[in-house]
Amino acid sequence: MVFCDRQTEEDLDLSFCFQWFQPLTPYGRQRKKELSPFLPGQEDAWQQCLQEQETMIRLMKDHSGFTESLSRRLGNIPDISPVLRKLAESETPQLTEWFDLKTFLWALKEIHLLLQKTALSSLIFPDGQTASKCEHAIRLLNPSPELTPTFWFDDAYDERLKMSRKKWRQLRAGQQRENEQTAQRIEQKTGRLRNRFGEWVVPKKPDQFLAWETMPELEHVRETVHEVVYRCKPVGNGEIDRLEEEIARLEQEVSERLVQKFAPLVPELESWLQKITHLDLQCARVRAAEHWQGVRPRWSPDHFRMEGAFHPAVEKQLAEEGCSMTRLDCTIRQGVTVIIGPNMGGKTVALRTLGLVAVLSQWGFFVPASSCEMPLFSWVAGIMGDKQGIRQGLSRFGAEMARLRDWISRKETGLLLLDEIGSGTNPVEGSALSEAVTAYLAKQPYWTVHVTHYREVLAVKKIRLYQVSGISGRLKVPAEKQTVREIRQTLREMMDYRLVSVTKAASVPHEALWIVEQLGLPSQIVRLARQKVAGRGMDNG
Amino acid sequence: MKPIRSISVIGLSKNAGKTTVLNALIHDYPKSGFPLGLLSMGVDGEQRDAWSGREKPPIRVRKNMLVATSAFWLNRQPGNWEVLQDCGISSVLGKVYIARAKREGAVQLAGIPTRNGAKQAMRLLSEAGAEKILLDGAYDRRSPSCPQLTDASIVVIGASLSPSLTEVIKKAKEWFRLFRLKESTAPLERQAGHIAIKRRRVVGVLEGRLEILPLSGFLELKVREKEWIQNNWDALAMAGALTDQMLETLLQHRQAVRLIIPSAAHLFVHLPMFYRFHRQGGEIRVLEPIRLIKAAINPDSPEGYSFPPQEMKEKIGQVCFPLPVVDAVRDPREQGVWDGVL
Structure with a gap:
């Protein structure tokens, strides 16, 4: 059933006040669209909602910079719905989705720290274990001892990954050394220097480029009517290719292991999301009501x-x-x-x-x-x-x-x-x-x-x-x-x-006639109108 | 001279060869020191060129370099990247993130569609530790080269501009003439220019004083000429686009004066009209000149035709003198072509 129809909202100019109601998280913005009013029977919830705002306002007055700090952290909350959906269905999130999840947890931890020791902490995070659970989840996405808000498939996740990457770096350095030696030999032999991309741009004159065509260390890259471009054939690519495949497989394995660890945490994550959304909406209400110096009803x-x-x-x-x-x-x-x-x-x-x-x-x-x-x-x-x-x-x-x-x-x-x-x-x-x-x-x-x-x-x-x-x-x-x-x-x-x-x-x-008189309408009109009013038995105020 | 902390690479046409120049800059960037930050603006940076549909060459990055690109490209090589920050910007290919390369490799830079978005990404790249930022400019020649976005610009003139070298040189000459307008240095003229931007009005300079005219641009001159024609202005400043028609109107009213515009990006004038305005005593100056530091050439067109490289380099050198010309593919790498740039 409709609480207040659009026409009434327009007549009351509700949008003038609602322009300041701006949640900062994607969830808060979404909830704003679905928000419902408090109705009879919800008096306790309504007063609880107002009580929380009263506490917030007190905190803002007592702690300078509280609003800015909280707003900044709420503004950092990303949309993690795609990650939660994947985790619930045991699908593997992608790199940036893991990052979004870590960003969410990081912001949650900071908000929790900010609210700690305030009256809001128990209102927003009634479960006293939020901080430790959040820390545990962050650690899953941060296997190295040093905590950072960034995310990558860290070597610390898997010793095999670390070793494969190390070997890849060694092979790649060796390949580059070998390429460099071959290139230097060719430069000595031909007297022609490479460009910065390791290519030789040879004018397309038969007496010049035909000799290049026969060099076994080179491969043909491209040609135009004026030039032919060559470069050294890549060496030892087979092993590097195999290692790259191995590294990609291990990274995928790390991601799948994370899914197993995070899947049981989905209900907890969803509950944190709800709390953050609630906090965001409450802050948005407080910020809006600041514009009209609102009082608690x-x-x-x-x-x-x-x-x-x-x-x-x-x-x-x-x-x-x-x-x-x-x-x-x-x-x-x-x-x-x-x-x-x-x-x-x-x-x-x-x-x-x-x-x-x-x-x-x-x-x-x-x-x-x-x-x-x-x-x-x-x-x-x-x-x-x-x-x-x-x-x-x-x-x-x-x-x-x-x-x-x-x-x-x-x-x-x-x-x-x-x-x-x-x-x-x-x-x-x-x-x-x-x-x-x-x-x-x-x-x-x-x-x-x-x-x-x-x-x-x-x-x-x-x-x-x-x-x-x-x-x-x-x-x-x-x-x-x-x-x-x-x-x-x-x-x-x-x-x-x-x-x-x-x-x-x-x-x-009936001050209308007085007003039109003051506004300067012809006196005949006002006089006649007064006579009519008197004739109908109404006094003219 | 202000140190160069950000450089935009802009092309005079689609497929001009910007990526090759960017790759050359990246290759030649000193291996020690703070990392380079990379981003792209506009519709560029996708796998296929939005205009031609051709596969675009990737940007080659070294370990620790920073990029601003979309989730789509980072997730294709998940092991190569450490994701540092969400830029709060959307591109055609999803959200844009700041990421650090964990190993050397190739990447596509997703085009950031707005100027404000590009500014935000550049700020975040700097905060993440980028010592110098390279901006792969959009095909639209006017937006990325704006001095407000980068400290300096490199312009790439590619064979794709025209199948005729003569035509390429002609177009390049026109571009350099219009985009190397002198900076307005007179304090009163600069003040007029800034007021024009702030108030969106034409501001006149006459005998040491300023007058804000009731015109937002010169197109209104014809209908409101009585309000301004009586004066022989020393200079007129305006905020919007300056067109051939506006110059024509000014000439008709014998007002070949000095015009002050915010930057060359506001200039939508063809060379014949530009010369005519100058011949009759007019002059156009800008508040913020584009700091061009190099011209780069690419004699090969993806259409299959090529120009003689040396001839193209020499002719472009003549039209853009004294700007140094580089050929990223043919210049020997030891030559130090980026002196004063990197």
Whole structure:
């Protein structure tokens, strides 16, 4: 079952935060694609995951350079899946695959050393024997006393290999000596020097090259219209060839013996891989959450409370415009929570922040807030204007309703975020629908947050209410003397974005007409609109 | 003069004979001292030449030499190599590793496809102890010879360039004329060049001051001429490719000035246009000249035809004077042809 659909992820701008979630190992990168959120019933695992990150953060603060050291070692972890597959099937890995395995073990040993004597050691490597087992495996790939991170089919693996190589070197040196003597004799005899490749390049004139053709020590290499090239016939190649075959056979034997030794270690290697992958993901989570100075969310079965929450993407955008973001304090409970407030009052931002905090938290991240307590939801869905549906040919209204239908058919408890439900159709039906949906959801086991303008919604029983504090004061400089950007900035300064919990809203704030007036729309329009509002019995705020 | 720690061997055409020159350098490299590091860039280095499909000659290495090549080639002779490091680079034939030769033998160098990859492999070869690095350059003449990659370059002119020796000499002459552009040494011009690279804008030099023009290249000159034409610039610096069309546009606007470009690799100009620009008073200079240290010739083409070796050497010597010319196959080995190189 889907935890959070793509549309909701887009509406919450989850990718903005996920851009910083970058595991360093091939396994971490793969797991990132397959990662699943923590769901109800997994509260202990969720808190354990967060506890580990808390320990990591403490370590990073206490030990300078810890993050860099760990990141460097994680970055050295190669993909050893092909080696493990071969070992499990008793196939022989190749030279570079043995090297990859050794690199993995080497990095594991260094990570273990780094985490040793820290609280993380027991969390990541609960088995106290990891270090000795890892050392043993490295020794299998490093038969010489001196430990190095490199790999080759060392002479120390096999005495026969060592002797065969030695003999090959001796024979090769002898062959080269003999070749050199023959070449020197030919140089003396012909008065022609070899080139650096041990070849004689002889002009193709009959009086010259024919004599070379008859020399028994030489072989013909190649010729052009201008020249013929000769070199000494190789001497004693038979024995060297036989030795080369023997050496290759012994190297293969060494490799096969390694397979026998490593095959029983495959389950252990796989378990280490899982631990490293887990560590990598945890480090990646910590590094990502550093970007929003994340705080550990705590479990609470009966409320979703956050203080000082913010959306990092919105905060960044505001910072670029020279503004600061009002942090969000609110508590959500099972049932329906309605948020009302003026236009441009930040209601949708509050909704997105709520959703982002919930989703990040359930993916195991620290969240952008100063504190957070929440239950685990089975799903998080936002109905915030379905652009995708519009592209597919559905109207915005149709697309929203289709998604709402799908989500509220779910039996499990989820977090449902509704932004102005029903606003995509005519106001009479829209308000009725908004009220009906709210009334329906108030009786369901979901945690619904509904941002709305429709006053009819306030009549629904058993809902909790938040109100955006709203605008205070008047424009100091008349709107017609300001640019749109300046007006926006001024309105921001005048707007109190804080959510205030109210037991009963006296009225739905209608500050839209005030805002359009300040924006400089013709006064006739504003006046007429106010008359219409008054005629319908709504106060104009 | 900066000591030469890395050399790229580049060919004027496919099958020019780069591997022979590389093998000559390897052969003549002093047997004592720190090892040589070897790598290849581009699509070269596979068993068969990517352009012609012909089997390529292997590189011959001595014990302790270092290579950056793919798993595919190292695993073919597993006993010959000690694998030192994963470069974190992929080639057509798999991951690229740094390895040390445990005995003499032959190897193919897998082509590293990107400049950044080649830089990374060169850094790792140095860290592994390579005293000098030889880069088997790609067929594309423009990328590997960039001074940013190696300290110096050797250019190989092979018979494969053309079946006509006259044509080979003509093309070599053009190449040397364009690729031996003088370095810009005036501080203000150099500053203009660096700003042009950083800002991706044309930068004008006029009476001791710089002006960043609202143009990214000279192709925009025609449409935005009012913004720059009023000045008689002392020099103009740009970051991108310089083409015949751009020079033509400059000449049309009577702007035969000194042009500053990052390196000869940015020059996509044919010789007749180049000469025309110069005749009318223009000049082209580079921020980073290619340090050519030798020209090597190969009078034999894999197509089967050959040129008289001595004649080719003499004629190439004339067009690339004062650059020394070597013939790795015919020059006697005792001659010390790599003096100042190895």
